[in-house]
Amino acid sequence: MTDSREDRRRFKRISFDARTELSQDGKSWPVHLIDLSLKGLLIERPSPWLGDPDKPFLVDIHLNVDIDVQMEVRLTHDDHNHLGFVCEHIGLESVTHLRRLVEWNLGDPEELERELAALIEV
DSSP states (O other), X not given: OOOOHHHHHHSOXXXXXXXXXXXXXXXXXXXXXXXXXXXXXXXXXXSSOOOOTTSOEEEEEEOSSSOEEEXXXXXXXXXXXXXXXXXXXXXXXXXXXXXXXXXXXXXXXXXXXXXXXXXXXX
């Protein structure tokens, strides 16, 4: 997957507050989710921050008691106390929940279809 500024801007970011955990190599950080899209997410950098930027992370976004969105992500930027991640892998169940969340927040089925088409061509 590429990660140019053009690709990042092609996907609408959705401000969303949900209990979110980031983990890597047995370490785990509760994090504040700022926004997410079909392409990735932005969080506040936890303190202390001991993540290895060269290794993948797992993010778990708890939508409710029974529904989680889990993704394998890669760190793409670390600035101004924010960490940006691009999705490298997401399971079918998680992508279904994420799609519904994006669709509900966009409120425009055509916009969702454009975003899904852009995701497929990336």
